[in-house]
Amino acid sequence: MEYVLQTAGLTKRYRDFTALDKLTMNVPRGAIYGLVGRNGAGKTTLIRLICGLQRPTAGLYMLYGRKHTDRDISLSRRRMGAVVETPSIYLDMSAVDNLKQQYRVLGLPSFEGIPELLALVGLEDTGKKKARHFSLGMKQRLGIAVALAGDPDFLVLDEPVNGLDPQGIIEIRELILRLNRERQITVLISSHILDELSRLATHYGFIDGGRMVKELSAAQLEAACRKCVRLTVTDTAALARALDGMGAEYKILDSETADVYQKIPVSRLTAALAAQGCELVDMQERDESLESYFVSLVGGGRHA
Amino acid sequence: MRDLLRAGFSRMWRAPVFWLGVAVMVCCGGLVCQNAYDGSRRGIVYFMGDLCRYHCVVTVFLPAVFCALFLGTEYEHGTIRNKLVAGKSRPAVYFSSLILSLAACFLMIGAYFVPVVIAGPFVTEGLGMTPGMLALILGGELLMAAALCALCTLGSMLISRKALLAVVLLLAAVGGVVFSATVEGRLAEPEFYPGIMMTVDGEQVDTSHMENPSYVRGWAREIYQFAADFLPTGQALEYNLGTYVHPAAMCLYSLLILTASTAGGLAAFRRKDLK
Numbered sequence: 405m406e407y408v409l410q411t412a413g414l415t416k417r418y419r420d421f422t423a424l425d426k427l428t429m430n431v432p433r434g435a436i437y438g439l440v441g442r443n444g445a446g447k448t449t450l451i452r453l454i455c456g457l458q459r460p461t462a463g464l465y466m467l468y469g470r471k472h473t474d475r476d477i478s479l480s481r482r483r484m485g486a487v488v489e490t491p492s493i494y495l496d497m498s499a500v501d502n503l504k505q506q507y508r509v510l511g512l513p514s515f516e517g518i519p520e521l522l523a524l525v526g527l528e529d530t531g532k533k534k535a536r537h538f539s540l541g542m543k544q545r546l547g548i549a550v551a552l553a554g555d556p557d558f559l560v561l562d563e564p565v566n567g568l569d570p571q572g573i574i575e576i577r578e579l580i581l582r583l584n585r586e587r588q589i590t591v592l593i594s595s596h597i598l599d600e601l602s603r604l605a606t607h608y609g610f611i612d613g614g615r616m617v618k619e620l621s622a623a624q625l626e627a628a629c630r631k632c633v634r635l636t637v638t639d640t641a642a643l644a645r646a647l648d649g650m651g652a653e654y655k656i657l658d659s660e661t662a663d664v665y666q667k668i669p670v671s672r673l674t675a676a677l678a679a680q681g682c683e684l685v686d687m688q689e690r691d692e693s694l695e696s697y698f699v700s701l702v703g704g705g706r707h708a
Numbered sequence: 709m710r711d712l713l714r715a716g717f718s719r720m721w722r723a724p725v726f727w728l729g730v731a732v733m734v735c736c737g738g739l740v741c742q743n744a745y746d747g748s749r750r751g752i753v754y755f756m757g758d759l760c761r762y763h764c765v766v767t768v769f770l771p772a773v774f775c776a777l778f779l780g781t782e783y784e785h786g787t788i789r790n791k792l793v794a795g796k797s798r799p800a801v802y803f804s805s806l807i808l809s810l811a812a813c814f815l816m817i818g819a820y821f822v823p824v825v826i827a828g829p830f831v832t833e834g835l836g837m838t839p840g841m842l843a844l845i846l847g848g849e850l851l852m853a854a855a856l857c858a859l860c861t862l863g864s865m866l867i868s869r870k871a872l873l874a875v876v877l878l879l880a881a882v883g884g885v886v887f888s889a890t891v892e893g894r895l896a897e898p899e900f901y902p903g904i905m906m907t908v909d910g911e912q913v914d915t916s917h918m919e920n921p922s923y924v925r926g927w928a929r930e931i932y933q934f935a936a937d938f939l940p941t942g943q944a945l946e947y948n949l950g951t952y953v954h955p956a957a958m959c960l961y962s963l964l965i966l967t968a969s970t971a972g973g974l975a976a977f978r979r980k981d982l983k
Contacts, residue, residue: 418981455793457982481795488793489983492786494719505787508715510794554794 406433408558408590409454413463416449416614423449425614426463431558431592431607436584438605439594440698446614447594448489451562455486467558482510486560491547495536499527499546502535506553517555525549525579541572548579559583560592565600573600580604602694612702629697632663634688642682649676663690712796712804720812725777729770729816736766737823744831755836759828760846763820764944767813767853768885772877774812775860779805780870789982802865802974809857809864817853844955845947851962852943858966859940862973866980884941891936892945895929897922937961 409431416424424446431437441447452458454465456472465472467480493502503518522528525545530538535546544564551559561580565573581604583589595601601608608625610617620628632655637643640656647654650672653665674684720726740762744754782788782805791801835842860877867873901918924932936942937954938961946952 452981452983455789456795457789457792459979459981478795478797481793484793486789486793488786488789490786492788492790494781494785494787505715505719506790506794508718509711509791509796511711511714550790551793 407431407466408433409465409467409592411450411454411463411465414450414453414460414465415462416446416453416458417461423614424453424460427611427614427616429609429616429619431590433590434584434588435607436580436591436593436605437607437609438601439592439609439611440596440598440601440694441594441611442596442702445611447596447611448562449614450611451486451488451560451592451594455484455488455560456481457488482554483556484558484560485551485554485556486562487544487547487551487564488560488562491543491550493535493543493546493550496534498532498534499530499538499549502546502550503553506550510554512554517553521549521552524552524582526575539572541568541575544568544572544576545579548576552583557588558590558592562594563596564593565595565597577604598694598698608694610698610701617701625694625697629693632665632690633668634661634663634686634690635684636661636686637677637682637684639680639682642677642680646673646676646680646682660685709796709800709804712791712800713807716804716808717811720778720808723778725774726812726816729774729812730819733763733766733770733816733820734822736763737820738827741823741827741831744828748831754832755834756824756828756832757836757842757845758950759824759832760821760842761849761947761950763817764849764852764947765885766820767817767849768856768941768944769878769881770816771809771813771853771857771860772881774816775809775857775864776870776874776877778812779809779861779864780867780873782864783868783873784870792982798978799974802861802970802977805865806858806861806970809861810854813853813857814850817850841955844959845952848943848952848955848959848962849947851959851966852940852947855940855962855965855969858969858973862969862976865973865977868983881941884939885945888936888939888942888945891932891942892949892951894922894924895932895936896951897924899923938965940965 407430409429411427411429414424414427415422427446427450439447439450449458453460454467454472456477460472467477468483470477470480494505497505499522500518503521504515507515507518519528522530525548527542527545527549530542535543538546548559548561548564564576564580568576577600580591580593584591593601593604606622607620608622609619635643637660640659640662643662644654644656647662647664647668650668652668654662655665656662670687677684740759744759747754788801792798837845859880863873863877863880867876898920901920906913933953936946937958940962943952943958943962946958952958
């Protein structure tokens with residue numbers, strides 16, 4: 405698999421505080437990588453490091469196979485765009501002028517891509533309105549447009565839906581999905597709004613205390629989080645025989661409980677159990693969400 | 709860096725703070741010419757060399773205001789991150805900021821000379837100094853402005869909060885002028901009191917050789933003179949008042965400040981953790 409970003413033992417310390425602790429992660433090309441963690445887990449620090457805003461204390465990261473210490477790392481940086489925390493835009497300029505400014509910074513020869521970029525983020529009708537008077541969602545979209553100015557194929561978004569209203573959240577989500585599907589842009593999104601992230605991400609990295617707790621794909625996460633019916637019976641051996649007879653997929657947890665991963669007719673099950681001399685004590689539908697998976701991974705002491 | 713300069717100049721042309729500085733300096737030049745005209749009608753003789761020096765104290769505040777409001781915006785709006793994320797190196801970002809502040813400051817000084825060059829010849833009587841000395845003074849003024857720009861750029865690149873930056877730069881400029889004015893005042897003390905004749909108990913006393921206790925002597929005078937020559941604010945006052953005694957050394961000091969502050973600022977900016 406080809407990776408856009410890889411980190412190995414990445415560490416960042418601020419005096420006595422370790423914000424990132426030997427973090428290792430891999431962002432595959434074409435993925436929407438959701439970086440999940442509590443406030444203070446190290447998400448923004450990681451993003452600041454890979455954007456070149458700060459230098460790691462130890463470890464390394466590679467962008468498109470180039471180490472951050474390589475002299476030509478700027479070539480890899482030119483292939484990425486980022487919105488770190490707040491959108492980086494000149495508030496006293498219009499959307500068009502902000503994009504022109506970024507085009508000049510990038511040394512692009514003409515401004516002809518600007519109308520298309522504004523249409524992509526839904527800001528084509530803002531005219532001469534200064535960014536200062538934009539809504540938070542519009543500023544966020546303009547920040548993304550500025551990040552897209554160099555036609556990058558890796559976009560880094562730090563908490564892109566923070567503070568947005570529901571409509572703004574939907575707009576940003578659809579924009580990210582469109583960028584990923586239509587332009588094949590790899591996206592790294594940090595967020596602690598897990599429900600929102602679960603609608604986007606194809607890969608997840610769970611970070612806590614500056615460490616990568618677990619990295620997995622959406623398919624793996626779905627398998628880990630999938631819906632099941634938890635049964636409590638007097639004898640799971642009898643239950644297993646009954647479920648085998650019904651061709652159901654299940655997992656025995658202990659001598660009295662088991663998870664069944666499909667819907668089963670209750671009357672048939674109870675009849676089959678009765679035939680085995682087993683009694684059904686309890687039956688609960690379980691739906692492990694990304695949130696509960698995250699809590700089970702890092703513990704629920706603090707809010708995500 | 710060419711791209712950064714292109715972007716920076718494009719923003720500068722539309723920055724109100726730049727045009728405000730230009731307007732202030734044009735007004736300064738106009739007022740100086742008006743003052744010279746009024747003086748000439750009262751029989752006071754002004755020279756072009758004098759008019760070329762009278763902007764220096766105002767010039768002290770130009771880089772402070774420009775850097776605080778123009779360069780400070782890069783941190784306030786977070787746009788400095790766009791440059792680094794786009795792969796621009798930190799030295800390129802630093803030098804482009806320095807060149808921008810130098811260009812803005814020189815253009816504002818140039819604005820002062822517009823009315824001076826146009827109206828000055830009609831209200832003055834010649835240069836008042838040799839062309840060589842005038843060139844040295846003008847060069848010294850520009851180097852003094854460059855040293856101030858370098859110091860203010862250093863502050864702008866290391867202080868992330870615009871409000872704090874504005875307070876620091878303006879307080880430093882005001883403090884520097886006050887300090888240098890104090891130094892100039894001590895250096896301007898006469899060695900002896902002016903000669904007066906007094907009658908004390910019926911006897912006539914001549915005080916013309918009475919020593920002034922406030923006069924700075926010996927090594928202390930050398931330190932005071934060095935402070936006046938070395939500090940850009942001291943140089944500004946010396947140029948403005950025409951009390952400069954070591955104009956060539958002042959140019960060298962400005963070059964030293966320009967080089968040292970840029971090297972130090974760049975080293976610190978390379979290590980700075982940006983948010």
